[in-house]
Amino acid sequence: MTTTPRWRALTRHHLFWPVAVLIALLIVNVPFTPDFFSVKMTDGHLYGSLVSIVLFGSPLILVAVGMTLVIATGGIDLSVGAVVAITGALTCSYISDQTDQNALSVVFLAMGVGLVAAVVCGLWNGFLVARMGIQPIIATLIIMVAGRGVAQLITDGQIITIHSEPYKLIGGGYWLTLPFSIFVVAAVVAVTVLLTRRTALGLLVESVGGNAEASRLVGIRSTRIKIMVYVFCALCAGIAGLMISSNTSAADGNNAGLWIELDAILAVVIGGTALTGGRFSIGGTVVGALVIQTLTTTIYTIGVPTQTNLVFKAAVVIVVCLLQSPKFREKVFGARRSRNLTDPAPAEPVLPAAAAPKPPKTSTEVSR
Amino acid sequence: MAEPRPVLEMTGVVKEFPGVRALAGVDFRLFPGEIHALIGENGAGKSTLIKVLTGVYPLDGGTVALDGEPAEFTSPLQAQQAGISTVYQEVNLCPNLSVAENIFIGREPTRAGRIQWKRMRKEAAELVDRLGLDIDVAAPLSSYPLAVQQLVAIVRSVGTGDRDAPGSGTKVLVLDEPTSSLDRDEVLELFRLMRQLSRDGVAILFVSHFLDQIYEICDRMTVLRNGALVGEHLVRDLDQVGLIELMIGKALDQLEELHEHQLHSGVGELLVKAEGLGRTGKIAPFDLDIKKGEVLGLAGLLGSGRTELARLLFGADQPDSGTVTIGGKQVSMSAPNDAIGAGVAFCSENRKTEGLVPDLTVRENIILALQAARGWTRPLPVAQRDELVAKYIKALDIRPANPEARVGQLSGGNQQKVLLARWLITQPQLLILDEPTRGIDIGAKTEIQKLVVSLSEDGMSVLYIAAELEEVLRLSHTIGVLRDRKLVARLANGPEITAGTILETIASGAHQ
Numbered sequence: 001m002t003t004t005p006r007w008r009a010l011t012r013h014h015l016f017w018p019v020a021v022l023i024a025l026l027i028v029n030v031p032f033t034p035d036f037f038s039v040k041m042t043d044g045h046l047y048g049s050l051v052s053i054v055l056f057g058s059p060l061i062l063v064a065v066g067m068t069l070v071i072a073t074g075g076i077d078l079s080v081g082a083v084v085a086i087t088g089a090l091t092c093s094y095i096s097d098q099t100d101q102n103a104l105s106v107v108f109l110a111m112g113v114g115l116v117a118a119v120v121c122g123l124w125n126g127f128l129v130a131r132m133g134i135q136p137i138i139a140t141l142i143i144m145v146a147g148r149g150v151a152q153l154i155t156d157g158q159i160i161t162i163h164s165e166p167y168k169l170i171g172g173g174y175w176l177t178l179p180f181s182i183f184v185v186a187a188v189v190a191v192t193v194l195l196t197r198r199t200a201l202g203l204l205v206e207s208v209g210g211n212a213e214a215s216r217l218v219g220i221r222s223t224r225i226k227i228m229v230y231v232f233c234a235l236c237a238g239i240a241g242l243m244i245s246s247n248t249s250a251a252d253g254n255n256a257g258l259w260i261e262l263d264a265i266l267a268v269v270i271g272g273t274a275l276t277g278g279r280f281s282i283g284g285t286v287v288g289a290l291v292i293q294t295l296t297t298t299i300y301t302i303g304v305p306t307q308t309n310l311v312f313k314a315a316v317v318i319v320v321c322l323l324q325s326p327k328f329r330e331k332v333f334g335a336r337r338s339r340n341l342t343d344p345a346p347a348e349p350v351l352p353a354a355a356a357p358k359p360p361k362t363s364t365e366v367s368r
Numbered sequence: 369m370a371e372p373r374p375v376l377e378m379t380g381v382v383k384e385f386p387g388v389r390a391l392a393g394v395d396f397r398l399f400p401g402e403i404h405a406l407i408g409e410n411g412a413g414k415s416t417l418i419k420v421l422t423g424v425y426p427l428d429g430g431t432v433a434l435d436g437e438p439a440e441f442t443s444p445l446q447a448q449q450a451g452i453s454t455v456y457q458e459v460n461l462c463p464n465l466s467v468a469e470n471i472f473i474g475r476e477p478t479r480a481g482r483i484q485w486k487r488m489r490k491e492a493a494e495l496v497d498r499l500g501l502d503i504d505v506a507a508p509l510s511s512y513p514l515a516v517q518q519l520v521a522i523v524r525s526v527g528t529g530d531r532d533a534p535g536s537g538t539k540v541l542v543l544d545e546p547t548s549s550l551d552r553d554e555v556l557e558l559f560r561l562m563r564q565l566s567r568d569g570v571a572i573l574f575v576s577h578f579l580d581q582i583y584e585i586c587d588r589m590t591v592l593r594n595g596a597l598v599g600e601h602l603v604r605d606l607d608q609v610g611l612i613e614l615m616i617g618k619a620l621d622q623l624e625e626l627h628e629h630q631l632h633s634g635v636g637e638l639l640v641k642a643e644g645l646g647r648t649g650k651i652a653p654f655d656l657d658i659k660k661g662e663v664l665g666l667a668g669l670l671g672s673g674r675t676e677l678a679r680l681l682f683g684a685d686q687p688d689s690g691t692v693t694i695g696g697k698q699v700s701m702s703a704p705n706d707a708i709g710a711g712v713a714f715c716s717e718n719r720k721t722e723g724l725v726p727d728l729t730v731r732e733n734i735i736l737a738l739q740a741a742r743g744w745t746r747p748l749p750v751a752q753r754d755e756l757v758a759k760y761i762k763a764l765d766i767r768p769a770n771p772e773a774r775v776g777q778l779s780g781g782n783q784q785k786v787l788l789a790r791w792l793i794t795q796p797q798l799l800i801l802d803e804p805t806r807g808i809d810i811g812a813k814t815e816i817q818k819l820v821v822s823l824s825e826d827g828m829s830v831l832y833i834a835a836e837l838e839e840v841l842r843l844s845h846t847i848g849v850l851r852d853r854k855l856v857a858r859l860a861n862g863p864e865i866t867a868g869t870i871l872e873t874i875a876s877g878a879h880q
């Protein structure tokens with residue numbers, strides 16, 4: 001058997017199963033797209049399936065990273081898709097109103113307006129959850145539903161198209177041979193990791209999600225922390241909204257970021273953060289989001305008929321979640337091992353090293 | 369003499385967790401009608417043995433036989449259906465269901481598929497009554513203190529012996545530290561019930577760190593150390609000194625030390641002054657002074673309001689009358705934060721729901737209070753953090769001594785030590801300890817009490833709550849006596865004060 005301690009330590013690592021699934025999914029593509037792993041340089045830009053997975057997955061990664069912190073506090077944010085739409089709508093409608101859409105000042109101001117709106121949404125969610133004590137799923141449902149309406153209002157129910165070269169960079173441009181959005185994602189992920197692990201924020205978030213009452217009695221200001229994570233989550237969704245509208249140079253209040261909240265939640269769960277809150281893993285979430293994006297790509301490359309798309313996706317997600325469950329793994333893979341152990345006992349009795357050297361006095365007489 | 373057949377026999381039981389061998393080939397047997405103690409230090413493997421027996425964890429080796437038939441349970445429900453009723457160490461009931469629902473959960477009396485609520489409440493009330501408990505079974509469980517919750521768990525497991533009542537058909541009753549937060553009276557009631565069950569032929573497995581209780585109620589004992597069997601003895605064949613030696617593997621003489629210890633006299637100026645502090649339905653308005661370096665013990669029966677008083681002094685519950693002044697400044701007490709800011713620390717009796725974050729590591733749980741006080745932007749410097757954590761792991765002998773271990777995987781007593789460590793490192797001015805030694809073994813208990821004494825010598829004030837009167841008497845300069853949610857007396861400790869005088873005060877209810 002291959003159960004060397006090294007291998008066992010590896011399989012026990014929290015990223016093992018998500019990464020294994022990601023690799024497996026990538027490999028599945030090879031028979032259908034033989035040059036799947038190749039990356040070509042054209043016009044000073046890198047092209048290839050791997051690059052596109054990251055490129056198209058960027059908004060999802062951003063939203064999922066924000067979602068991770070919310071879920072870690074024991075909450076959930078259903079409004080991120082609507083925030084994506086609102087941010088894109090505001091930004092694009094601002095740009096489209098200007099005479100010089102290519103002016104840097106215009107673009108920066110427009111992005112500022114969009115992101116401020118995202119932050120306001122986050123504050124609202126945080127206020128409802130942390131101050132008013134409303135169930136997160138209900139509190140964020142409000143913007144999930146109403147937010148799309150707001151986005152429609154902003155765009156007058158139309159799809160606003162813009163022609164702004166600088167704005168195009170964020171979601172569709174290239175920099176140093178790579179899609180620019182990869183740098184944005186890398187920066188956001190790095191900032192999140194620094195913010196949570198180099199300060200005590202991560203610990204306090206995990207504590208609030210792990211045991212709310214204990215956290216209150218320990219003096220953690222959980223109201224503040226919760227508001228912060230909802231704002232952060234909305235901000236991430238806002239950046240994703242910029243990216244999506246920039247990529248298409250258009251704002252579509254109806255379809256931008258549609259159902260992204262569900263993919264984001266899935267990505268978080270695949271990444272190993274429990275929906276009940278507590279321990280979270282940003283790295284896991286990034287891998288989880290890549291799994292989902294790869295899955296979407298795979299569906300296209302292997303030509304799953306459109307009508308069975310979602311069923312196929314669901315099946316893979318179920319497999320990933322099952323693989324993550326220690327109970328399931330024990331049932332399926334552990335049967336052999338545990339049977340070995342319960343076989344007739346080895347000849348010599350096993351005592352731990354720490355046990356007493358002196359022979360145990362065992363009196364075995366019975367009183368009655 | 370022919371040996372009767374054991375009702376339960378475990379042979380060569382092995383249980384491994386990643387990096388820990390919790391049980392290394394343990395043999396254990398239980399005869400019908402006996403009360404059998406399972407003894408060992410914190411982390412010796414007692415709870416693990418119970419959990420592999422009842423199907424919480426799968427066995428990694430060895431066999432279990434019930435009534436001579438091989439039995440390996442894959443779930444606690446299965447074990448229960450086979451006649452093994454268990455009260456686990458950490459109360460695992462549903463706090464927001466009523467007491468009656470908790471007692472009957474999973475076996476509610478039904479007629480035509482519908483639950484008979486009235487009958488359920490009536491029977492629950494009868495069951496609770498048999499344990500001498502005066503509580504409303506329709507109230508949610510969470511409205512009662514931990515001790516009552518523990519009793520409800522016991523009621524649930526023992527039942528009446530009637531055919532359809534819960535707990536009927538029980539062959540083996542397993543009680544993992546059922547007495548850890550009970551007062552003397554409840555312990556006596558429990559013992560009465562245990563004796564009655566054992567006369568009916570039920571075999572009882574009893575875990576406790578109170579050796580006196582073991583000598584009072586048990587016939588036989590099995591001693592574990594570091595996951596290995598050290599010996600099985602008749603209680604009457606082994607005295608306490610011998611037993612402690614078996615438990616810890618060496619002679620222990622410092623246990624006596626604390627009995628002779630003199631209360632230090634360095635009590636300083638007034639630190640905390642509560643005036644008319646109270647909360648309707650929890651505790652009547654009371655006045656209380658605590659001086660610098662003073663240990664104030666609280667004595668009272670179950671439900672007398674000790675925990676409630678402590679919670680008000682910490683702002684865990686909001687008072688609806690009165691004021692608190694700490695070090696001359698009035699503190700608003702509208703949330704724990706206010707109290708913490710004023711230098712108060714509160715170590716809850718309920719480590720599972722109000723104390724630890726099970727998913728976090730030992731290190732993270734220990735620094736949590738300190739870190740919360742510093743705020744999220746100022747993480748504790750790594751070197752300082754590791755030094756502090758290492759120091760307290762050593763001082764309290766937390767095992768395994770691994771700061772990376774998840775707290776949820778520690779044994780009950782070791783979890784309690786982690787909770788204590790968390791508050792000790794904050795160096796508060798007033799340390800409120802509610803049952804700080806709950807579930808802690810006899811050696812570590814003395815260490816912790818010594819620590820409390822030395823902290824108070826250094827000027828820390830301590831409010832000490834313990835069900836065991838002797839513990840309160842040993843440590844306190846002053847003893848506050850509570851009765852029926854009222855602070856009825858305040859006694860200066862001295863040679864003339866004994867457990868007897870305190871019980872008298874409680875009974876008479878007022879000498880002010």
Ligand SMILES: Nc1ncnc2c1ncn2[C@@H]1O[C@H](COP(=O)(O)OP(=O)(O)OP(=O)(O)O)[C@@H](O)[C@H]1O
Pocket residue numbers: 385386388389390408409410411412413414415416417457767768776777778779780781782807809
């Ligand atoms: N789920 C788990 N995962 C990993 N280690 C565990 C787990 N449960 C118990 N252990 C370890 O097994 C050992 C025995 O623990 P156990 O809870 O049986 O002790 P105990 O004798 O009941 O102690 P206490 O008196 O403190 O309750 C300890 O070292 C503990 O850390």
Ligand SMILES: [Mg+2]
Pocket residue numbers: 414415416457544779780781
């Ligand atoms: Mg235990």
